[in-house]
Each structure stands twice: as structure tokens, then as C-alpha cells.
Amino acid sequence: MINMSNIAIDLSNNGGEYLNTLLHLANLESNESSYDLLKDTLIKSKGDQVSFGIAVTKL
Amino acid sequence: MINTFCFILLFNIILFPSDFTQINDNHNNDSSSQEISWEGFFTKYQFKQIYIVFAGPYPSSPSSSFGHIFLLLEPQETKPFFLWHAIDFSANVDSVGSFEFFVKGFFGGLLGAYRIIPFYERFRDYNLLENRALWLFPLDFNNTEKNRFLYNIYTLQNKDYEYLFSNKNCASKIDLVLTESILDPTEKKPNNSLIFFPHSLLNNWKNRVGDLIYIESMKNVIEESYNDFSINNLNDSLNINNLSNTEAALLLNSLEWKYLQKAEHLQQEEKDILNKLRVIVSSSKTETITNFTKFEKDFYLHPSNLIGGGINFLSNSSPEYLVNYRFGLHEFYENTSVYPQNDYLSLLKIEIGIKKNKMILNELFLFNQLSLQPISKLSSYMSWRICFGVVRNLEYQSTPLSYGLYTGLGYTIELLKNRVKLSSLLSVSPVYLQSYGFSLIYGPELIVQINVLENIRLMNIIKGLFNFRENLNDVFYNETNLGIELFNRNYLIFQFKKSMYSSWYSIKYNFYIN
Numbered sequence: 001m002i003n004m005s006n007i008a009i010d011l012s013n014n015g016g017e018y019l020n021t022l023l024h025l026a027n028l029e030s031n032e033s034s035y036d037l038l039k040d041t042l043i044k045s046k047g048d049q050v051s052f053g054i055a056v057t058k059l
Numbered sequence: 060m061i062n063t064f065c066f067i068l069l070f071n072i073i074l075f076p077s078d079f080t081q082i083n084d085n086h087n088n089d090s091s092s093q094e095i096s097w098e099g100f101f102t103k104y105q106f107k108q109i110y111i112v113f114a115g116p117y118p119s120s121p122s123s124s125f126g127h128i129f130l131l132l133e134p135q136e137t138k139p140f141f142l143w144h145a146i147d148f149s150a151n152v153d154s155v156g157s158f159e160f161f162v163k164g165f166f167g168g169l170l171g172a173y174r175i176i177p178f179y180e181r182f183r184d185y186n187l188l189e190n191r192a193l194w195l196f197p198l199d200f201n202n203t204e205k206n207r208f209l210y211n212i213y214t215l216q217n218k219d220y221e222y223l224f225s226n227k228n229c230a231s232k233i234d235l236v237l238t239e240s241i242l243d244p245t246e247k248k249p250n251n252s253l254i255f256f257p258h259s260l261l262n263n264w265k266n267r268v269g270d271l272i273y274i275e276s277m278k279n280v281i282e283e284s285y286n287d288f289s290i291n292n293l294n295d296s297l298n299i300n301n302l303s304n305t306e307a308a309l310l311l312n313s314l315e316w317k318y319l320q321k322a323e324h325l326q327q328e329e330k331d332i333l334n335k336l337r338v339i340v341s342s343s344k345t346e347t348i349t350n351f352t353k354f355e356k357d358f359y360l361h362p363s364n365l366i367g368g369g370i371n372f373l374s375n376s377s378p379e380y381l382v383n384y385r386f387g388l389h390e391f392y393e394n395t396s397v398y399p400q401n402d403y404l405s406l407l408k409i410e411i412g413i414k415k416n417k418m419i420l421n422e423l424f425l426f427n428q429l430s431l432q433p434i435s436k437l438s439s440y441m442s443w444r445i446c447f448g449v450v451r452n453l454e455y456q457s458t459p460l461s462y463g464l465y466t467g468l469g470y471t472i473e474l475l476k477n478r479v480k481l482s483s484l485l486s487v488s489p490v491y492l493q494s495y496g497f498s499l500i501y502g503p504e505l506i507v508q509i510n511v512l513e514n515i516r517l518m519n520i521i522k523g524l525f526n527f528r529e530n531l532n533d534v535f536y537n538e539t540n541l542g543i544e545l546f547n548r549n550y551l552i553f554q555f556k557k558s559m560y561s562s563w564y565s566i567k568y569n570f571y572i573n
Contacts, residue, residue, distance in 0.1 A: 003187075005315045008337040009308045012345045021139040021179070042341050047334030 008047070011039050100213045104144060104175070106132035106205065111196040111233075111264060112145070113257055113360075114185040115276075116388060118402035118430060122150075122164055124388055125363065126257045127185070128230045130237075131178055131195065141179040146212060148173050148232035150222040164224040171222030171232070173215045188319060190278040194358060194397075196261070196268040200240070208240035231255035234263055254386075258360035262573075271358060281313050282437050299336060308345040311336040313437060320438070359396055361548060363387060367569030369552075371412060371421075374562040379412035379419065381567060387427070391508060391518045392542020392550055401471070401480075403429045408448075420460065424448035431482045431506065433473040442471040442482050454524055454534045454558045455492065463490030467504055482506040486522065498528045514544035534559055 003018060010016030014035050028034040095103070110131040117123035129147035150171045152160055163169045185191040200208065215236065221227050231250055238247050248263045261268075299307060314333060365385040372378050387405030389395050405427040412419040426447045432440040444467035452461050469484035484504040491497050502523040509517040520538040541553040549570040556563040 003183075003315070005311045005333065005337055005340075008341040009311065009345055011341040012304065012308070012343060017140050021141045024139050024142060039341055043338055047337035048330075 004047075007038070008042060011035060011042065097210070097213055101206075101209060104132060104209055104212075105135055106144075106209075107135050108133040109198045109200055109205065109208065110272075111198055111237075111261070111268065112181075113194045113196070113261065114181075115191040115193070116398055116402075117185075117189045117191055118388070118399055118404055118428065119189075121161065121406075121426075122224055123189075124404055124406075126191075126360075128233050128257045128260055129181060130233060141177070141182060143178045145176050145178045145181045146173065146233075147176070147181070148220075148229050151219070164222070167221070167223060169222040170219040171227070172217060172219055173212060173232070173236070175212070175216060186274060187277050187316065190276040192276045192279070193274040195272040195274070196264070197270070197272075198237070198264065199267045199269065201242075204240050204242060207242075208237065211236050211239055226251075226253055226255040228255065230257045230260040234260045237264070254363065256363060258362060261360060277312070277316055278437065281309065281316060282435055284309050299332065299339065302339075304340060304343050304345045307336055308340045311340055317437065357396055359394075359548075360398070361389070361393065362571040362573050364572045365393075365569050366572055367550075367552075367567050369565055369567030371563055371565040377414060379414040381410060381412055381421070381565060383410040383567065383569070384408075385569075390542075392516045392540065392544070392552060394514070394544055394548055401430065401432045403427075403431075420449060420451065422448065422450045424450075431471045431480065431508070433471045433480055435473075439470070442469050442484060443467060444484065444486070452492065453556050453561050453563060454522075454536045455495070455531060456560050457494065458561060459493035459495060461488075461490040461492045461500075463488060465490070469504070471506075478510050480506075480508040482508075492531070495528060495531055498526045498531060500524050500526045502533075516542045516544075518542075532559075 006016070006018035007022055010019030014032075015030075019035075019038075020030065022038070023030050023034055028037070110133070112129050112131050114127040114129070116126045127147075129145050132144045132146065134143060148171055150160070150164070150169045152169075155163070155169070160169070182193070186193060220232070234250050234255070238250060241247065246267075250263075252259070299310065302310060311333065314329070314336070318329060318333070363386050365387075367381075367383050369381040369383075370378055371381050384407070385405050386407040388402070389398055390403045390405070405424060408422065408424040408427050410421040410423075412421050424446055426445065428446070429444045430440075431442045432438075434440065444465065446465040447463075449460055449462050450465075451458055465486065465488040467484035467486035469482060471480055471482040473480050482505070484506070486500075486502060486504045488500045489497075490500060502525045504523075505521045507517075507519045509519075511517055518540045520536075520540075522536040522538075523533070524536060525533045536558045537556070539555045543551045543553075545551055547570075549568070552565075552567040552569060554563065554565045554567070
């Protein structure tokens with residue numbers, strides 16, 4: 001759904017429609033620490049797909 | 060409060076006209092909203108602003124040739140644009156083949172339904188994959204009308220209704236649900252015409268809409284951005300480390316757009332370039348490439364019906380008077396501020412010559428499309444023609460009628476931006492030629508289009524025609540058309556056709572009717 005490349009471009013500008021959508025879906029605040037978290041995650045994944053969400057653990 | 064409102068609604072609406080006749084519940088549609096109560100639905104979908112959205116025509120698909128209409132709900136709470144709710148009426152095509160869809164779309168047998176979908180899905184389909192611009196018209200609804208609208212959608216969604224391309228389509232069904240939601244009965248306009256297209260809906264609501272928001276197609280935005288771009292060809296882009304960050308962002312957008320157009324998985328090499336570019340781009344500031352821009356021209360959708368008349372001077376016969384009618388999108392000489400500029404499409408086109416007591420059929424096309432999309436740095440779409448019908452042939456002696464299919468395939472280049480285009484096609488036409496018999500006519504074709512001025516357009520066609528019949532000569536044919544846009548989108552057309560056997564000079568005056 002969300003275009004990874006547009007998120008990368010939005011991240012470079014610290015804002016944008018695609019980035020806002022991702023932040024909203026991931027339930028993250030729109031602030032510097034969220035942008036840094038996403039940038040780090042993107043770099044760690046070497047630009048490939050990144051999964052966001054809440055981990056569900058089955059007991 | 061919601062219960063009180065619901066009670067009032069039950070007294071106010073729900074006497075739906077016959078077009079809301081439901082065929083059956085759409086049990087296959089796995090929509091969560093189908094199960095929820097009216098109160099839950101109201102809470103989930105209540106909105107601050109409703110927009111009529113017009114997605115520009117998509118000439119590659121006949122059913123989308125006149126554009127698509129859907130609605131967009133801006134929620135009460137602040138939410139990213141892509142997560143707003145879109146509502147459309149569309150045909151259910153899951154188990155229908157292309158040919159069946161085409162036939163049933165015209166003659167009946169298709170089912171359609173109102174659906175609520177996230178806007179990002181529609182945005183991706185139309186703007187990114189199908190290269191269509193979007194126009195958003197804010198609709199002035201008061202709170203009661205908004206609530207009535209929501210209740211109508213709640214009642215109507217996920218049920219099957221008859222779908223027809225002509226007048227039971229996205230535009231007519233959306234128009235109907237909007238009309239049923241407004242309070243003032245004098246504003247309700249009839250929606251029972253044989254043809255109801257997006258321009259009909261926009262015309263009905265023109266007094267209720269505010270300033271439009273325009274979203275250009277991603278392809279056009281990227282192509283425009285290439286003017287200052289140092290990479291000449293996307294395939295030369297492997298040395299990405301030398302690019303500025305803004306160039307890298309443009310390349311990233313371009314490559315992703317290009318790969319999305321290919322309905323196949325990316326090669327590992329292509330995927331690696333995209334991944335690397337994403338990391339580079341995210342690291343420092345870029346100039347964002349945005350397709351949310353101001354629409355500089357007038358928004359105008361002309362009616363599909365064009366009629367006209369004129370006079371035709373023939374080299375070897377007395378003059379004849381002409382009557383013509385066209386149902387379709389547009390031809391080369393028409394002002395296409397909103398419709399795509401490189402696709403000329405008629406679903407029905409007829410021209411009759413009248414001479415003393417005689418009427419002569421000059422042409423009758425049941426489908427006529429000429430697509431002349433220029434190749435660019437970003438894309439290399441082919442140009443093509445498909446026509447089906449009857450045409451009087453000046454190319455051969457005694458100007459016989461030919462019945463059949465006329466096709467062509469080739470490429471177009473733009474020699475001067477928005478001014479001069481040159482197309483080269485190879486045409487192949489299996490036809491039945493009156494008094495000669497069946498034949499396959501083929502040959503090269505050169506089309507030159509010149510926008511002389513904003514309202515003066517010229518199209519010249521030169522053809523060499525070969526065939527397999529011994530009793531038919533190979534011929535050379537030239538046709539020049541000059542269209543001048545007069546006041547109020549009325550057109551004057553000068554046409555000159557010449558073959559080795561005869562020539563025509565004609566003057567026509569064409570205008571739209573609703």
C-alpha cells in the first residue's frame with residue numbers, strides 16, 4: 001500500500017503525505033525521534049521492505 | 060442522539076427510485092462495514108467534507124474512456140489524506156472476461172455495487188498505475204444532507220445493482236445517491252437520460268462545488284521534472300553515487316514508476332538499485348517531487364455528442380452537403396483541456412453526403428480510436444489505431460465503400476513540445492471493398508500534427524496502400540485537416556483529401572449538443 005520510495009523521500013524532508021500515513025498506521029508521533037527511528041530502520045533493512053506493527057506473542 | 064437522528068431519517072428518506080432496485084445481496088464481498096450497525100457505521104464514516112473526484116479518462120480501456128467518478132470523505136478527525144474513505148460504484152468484474160465485460164457493459168448483464176475503499180487504493184490505481192490525473196471538487200452539503208448521504212450509503216452498500224456503460228454507471232449511481240441526500244427538491248435534477256457520463260454529473264452539481272484540487276498523474280510530473288535532469292536515459296543510471304540528492308529522488312520515483320508499469324516481478328539488479336536509492340535519498344534533504352499542483356487551465360468536460368454539417372466539393376462530381384454526428388471523446392481539432400491530448404476516440408461516428416435526391420454514406424464507424432502517445436525518456440508507448448466500420452474510399456476508382464477493420468501500429472515522436480508531433484504507423488486493414496471483393500490493404504502511414512496556435516490545429520496523413528488483389532492498384536493517399544476553434548468551442552474544419560483518382564475539398568462546422 002504505502003510506497004517505500006516516497007516514504008524515503010518524505011524522510012529526507014522530515015514530512016510528507018506518505019510519511020504521515022505510515023506514522024498514523026504505526027501509531028507513532030510525528031516528531032524527530034520517529035523520523036530517526038524510521039530512517040535507522042530503512043538503513044538497517046538496506047532499503048528493502050520494513051515491517052511495522054505490534055508483535056503478537058502466543059503463550 | 061444517533062438514535063434520534065436515525066428515527067428522523069426513517070421518515071425522511073428511503074423511498075428510493077427504481078434505479079436503486081437491488082438485485083441481490085453481495086454475499087461475496089467481505090466488507091467489515093456490511094456487518095456493523097447504523098450507529099457503528101455512522102461513527103466510523105461520519106465526515107467533515109465530501110469531495111466529488113473525477114479521475115481522468117483512461118483510453119486504454121473503453122469502459123474508462125470518459126473518466127471515472129467517485130466520492131472522497133474527509134473525516135472529522137485529522138487523518139492523512141491517503142487514509143480517507145473513498146466511495147464508488149463500480150462493476151463487479153472478478154469472474155468476467157474482457158470480451159464478456161465489453162458486451163455485457165453495453166447490452167446488460169453486469170452487476171455493480173457501492174463500495175467503501177481506502178483512498179490510497181484508488182490513488183495508486185488511477186494516479187500511479189493508470190497515469191490519470193485526479194480533480195477533487197468539494198461539495199457543499201449541510202450537516203443534515205451529510206447524514207442523509209451516509210445513511211443512503213449504509214443502506215445501499217455491498218448489494219448488487221444492474222450496471223451499464225451508458226446510464227447505470229459510476230457517474231449516474233453516484234449522482235443518484237447524492238441527489239437523494241439533498242433537502243431542496245427543486246435542486247433535484249432528473250437522472251434518466253440514455254447517456255449519463257461524468258460530465259453530466261459535474262454539470263448537475265456545478266452550483267454546489269467549491270474550488271477544485273488538482274493532482275497531476277505521477278508520469279506527467281516525473282516527465283516534467285526531467286527538464287533539469289542530467290540523466291538522459293533510465294538505463295544509464297547505474298552510477299547513482301554521482302547524482303545529487305534531488306536527482307536521486309527523481310530517479311527513484313522514475314524507476315519505481317517504470318517498474319510498476321511492468322506487470323512482472325523486478326529483477327534482483329533492479330531491486331538492488333531501488334533499495335540503494337532509497338537509502339541514499341533518505342539521508343539528506345531533497346526537493347520533493349509533488350503531484351499536488353495548481354490546475355492552470357479551465358476545467359471543462361465537453362459533451363460526448365458532436366454534430367455538424369458542411370459542404371464537400373468533389374473533383375469529378377457535383378458538390379454534396381454533409382451531415383455528421385460523433386459520439387465519443389474528441390478528435391485532433393477539439394480543445395482537450397481535461398481529456399488526454401494524444402488519444403482520439405469515437406464510439407460512433409457517421410457522415411452522410413446529400414446530393415439532390417440522393418443520400419450517400421461517407422463513413423460509419425462503430426469504434427474508432429487513434430492513440431498517438433509520444434515516446435519519452437520515461438516511456439516508449441506504441442501508437443496505434445483500431446477502427447471498425449464502413450468508409451467511402453477515395454483511394455480507389457469509383458470511390459467504393461469498404462467494410463472492415465482498420466488497424467495500425469507504430470511510434471510517435473514529439474519534435475517540438477506541445478507543438479509538433481510525427482507518427483509513423485504500419486497499417487493493416489482486412490476489408491471488403493464494394494465491387495472489388497475482400498482484400499488485405501497494408502502500407503506505411505505518416506501522420507504530422509501541428510498545433511499552429513492554441514485554437515488552430517493541423518493534421519496531415521500520408522499513406523502508401525498496397526494490397527493482394529490483382530484488380531486493385533497500389534496507391535498513394537494524402538489527407539490534410541485544419542481545425543479552427545471558434546467561440547464557445549464551436550469548430551470550423553477544412554479538409555482536403557487527394558488520391559490518384561479523385562480529390563475532396565470540404566468545409567464543416569461542428570458543435571456539441573448535450
